[in-house]
Amino acid sequence: MEINARKERGVQIVSVKGRIDAITAPEFENNLSELISKGERTFLIDLSGLEYISSAGLRSILTTAKKLKEEKGELLFTGLQGPVEEVFKISGFHSIFRIFESEISALNSIGNA
């Protein structure tokens, strides 16, 4: 798993590549926790390079999203594809999270909110 974070228009954009499984999920969650403790509140998670996610990864996402909600923050997603998109759909994540076609459309939507 490889995580890259950068900030654009006030949004923390986090791209995750590779696999989020039972082994790597804690690292993913810790990365996001650190950013939250530094004061970041709006996250766009780019999953276009993610080839695999298991329930351990989904649990990390839910835990982080709940934490952010308490801080009036939000977790947004883009780049869903292949098995990752399927797992999101089956798990009902499409009804919990705002999911965008592209980074630009996400940033525009947040900017106009």
Next chain:
Amino acid sequence: MPETISVSSQIKLPANIQNLQQFINFVSNNARQQGFDQKRIKEIELATEEAIANILNYAYRDTIGDIEITCKTEDNEKFIIEIVDSGIPFNPLSVDDPDIRADLSERKVGGLGVFLMRKLMDDVHYRRDENKNILTLIVLKMYTS
């Protein structure tokens, strides 16, 4: 006509998280040999991980032991993954489905593993036999995505 069962291969390793990738690679390689496409292989990997995670978290919660995985085909129609542990009785199929329509505040963070396993596999069976938990994942070979 009797059904033809061919044992392709078997792996047995101590049940710990460090061996997770080896278990997954073993199943994944077997699935690839059966000609499944990349998407189906990822789904098979996922179901395998969820099965193993449950064994580590429940069956071997207070003890240590091995996990043995056997991959075989039946009548060249089914790819069968049999996952065996010697932990305490734990039937993952007895776990309730999560409420996937709940909103974020109501949503529980757990319970998705077994749910995904059941949704992605064509069939899943559990039995307790000779002090072992035996979980069988079945994937139909005519599956097309």
